[in-house]
Amino acid sequence: VFTVDEHEIEALLVKVREGPYAGKWAFPGGLVGIGEELDAAARRELTAQTGLGDLYIEQLRTFGSPDRDPRARVVSTAYFALAPRRGLRALPRKDPSRKDDENVADQGPKYADVGWFPVRRLPALAYDHDEMASCALARLRAKLEYTNIVYGLLPHEFTLGELQELYETILGRPLDRRNFRRKILASGLLRELRRQRRGAHRPAMLYAFISREPMVVAML
Amino acid sequence: VFTVDEHEIEALLVKVREGPYAGKWAFPGGLVGIGEELDAAARRELTAQTGLGDLYIEQLRTFGSPDRDPRARVVSTAYFALAPRRGLRALPRKDPSRKDDENVADQGPKYADVGWFPVRRLPALAYDHDEMASCALARLRAKLEYTNIVYGLLPHEFTLGELQELYETILGRPLDRRNFRRKILASGLLRELRRQRRGAHRPAMLYAFISREPMVVAML
DNA sequence: CCAAAAGTGTTAGGGATACACCCATGT
DNA sequence: ACATGGGTGTATCCCTAACACTTTTGG
Numbered sequence A, B: 001v002f003t004v005d006e007h008e009i010e011a012l013l014v015k016v017r018e019g020p021y022a023g024k025w026a027f028p029g030g031l032v033g034i035g036e037e038l039d040a041a042a043r044r045e046l047t048a049q050t051g052l053g054d055l056y057i058e059q060l061r062t063f064g065s066p067d068r069d070p071r072a073r074v075v076s077t078a079y080f081a082l083a084p085r086r087g088l089r090a091l092p093r094k095d096p097s098r099k100d101d102e103n104v105a106d107q108g109p110k111y112a113d114v115g116w117f118p119v120r121r122l123p124a125l126a127y128d129h130d131e132m133a134s135c136a137l138a139r140l141r142a143k144l145e146y147t148n149i150v151y152g153l154l155p156h157e158f159t160l161g162e163l164q165e166l167y168e169t170i171l172g173r174p175l176d177r178r179n180f181r182r183k184i185l186a187s188g189l190l191r192e193l194r195r196q197r198r199g200a201h202r203p204a205m206l207y208a209f210i211s212r213e214p215m216v217v218a219m220l
Numbered sequence C: 001c002c003a004a005a006a007g008t009g010t011t012a013g014g015g016a017t018a019c020a021c022c023c024a025t026g027t
Numbered sequence D: 001a002c003a004t005g006g007g008t009g010t011a012t013c014c015c016t017a018a019c020a021c022t023t024t025t026g027g
Helices: A038-050 A129-146 A149-153 A160-171 A177-186 B038-050 B129-146 B149-153 B160-171 B177-187
Strands: A002-005 A008-015 A056-063 A076-082 A114-118 A190-197 A204-209 B002-005 B008-015 B056-063 B076-082 B114-118 B190-197 B204-209
Touching (some): A002 A129, A008 A129, A038 A076, A056 A129, A056 A149, A056 B056, A076 A149, A160 A204, B002 B160, B038 B056, B038 B076, B160 B177, B160 B204, B177 B190
Antiparallel strands (some): A002 A008, A190 A204, B056 B076, B190 B204
16 A cells, blocks of 8 residues: 655555564555455455555555465465545645654554555565565556556545645656646546635645546546 | 467467366466466466467466356466467468367467467457456557567567557557658667568568567557 | 745647658569 | 569657746745
8 A cells, every 4th residue: 555645655564463574564465255356355454454445456466476475375466555645634744754663554543563654765574575565666656657546645635736746756756837737637637626725825726536437548 | 378460469268178168268277386486387387288488478467256267266367478470481461261260379289279369259268268358458458558578479580561560450550651660760679680571572671679578668 | 024835828849640752572 | 564562751730848927825
């Protein structure tokens, strides 16, 4: 699960409780029920371990190296999910830096040993989850350019400035505000709401995605 | 496994021997060995069932609906492969149409109940392989535009006309010859060989891919 | 009054597209 | 000779990228 906050892409990790990797951080996961769809299992485990629900989610890749879990042959189908920016409406743009271990998920019910970590300085992960992380990050960057799945990283209403900041964070480069605004509005994917967001400075018009269904569209 | 021949995209199917779908056509597949990599298992099964080897291959998606095999819960990781055009050097461009069931693989050793089928008129497939087929076809079309994996559909040397014909078949639209040639050559992915291919008409210069490693490149 | 983000148009350049004619060969 | 595919150059258009100033608010 990825989110973007404070100009950082963050990933959701949980602390492994048992086995040879106990104490290490890893992506949340679990076992598929015998009569359960893979997608459903991914959603179920996510909610159970983190309290997050109703996210954009898609299959990433299946990892099956014979030695990826020293205890037994385990084949894992990894999923890729996007969560809206935490506390978007309440938080100011800038925030004093925190230590990683204090980064506990702060929305929904509280869960122990769950936290958001900036992907540029992830701890060493359990199993082959380092490889999963780079695979997922590549997918995120690629899909933002040719699909509309950014909506998964945003609340229902947002300003163009927030949307642009999101793209700049994920692509790692600044974008020209006028060109960005022109292209995004011309794409016809957004509708202008009647309200504005008031903040520390000049209010900004709020927008929402007309459709929150995944589709392939040239975004940038 | 896909190939392109006679202006048709074709897929490789094998006849199911047992179980509720016996007699139906399906993609080749099998069981992963207990200490085997998934990729290695895909390659092994492919060669065992069809005689094809050394193809471009990548993971497609994992299919795991509880009822996809009525006998038991079976989770299948599907792979996507590309085979060079059959008999490219020997066959003429045009060929009288054949019946599907006579379409038996004609290179390498002979295998019973294996054949190439045009994807636009596939028979009803066993299991959930219809869904796999459309998933794989979408992947093929998408990846041709932004990667160099076409090389998997071509022999080591080929003419620009053959390359263009390949793209036209897969994309389903004609391309301007001059623009195609200009863009492909400007990409720097090909090297001109010193030889020409002689055929029914004016000889054409032969080209080869400088690198046959998969990479993301804007091709069209 | 100042700081900070929001909002807005124009221009120049490059890549994409459209288009027609001659060439080399086999039959 | 002719049919067929190979090979080449140019003009136009649209999209992209670069660029600066005014507005609105909170503090």
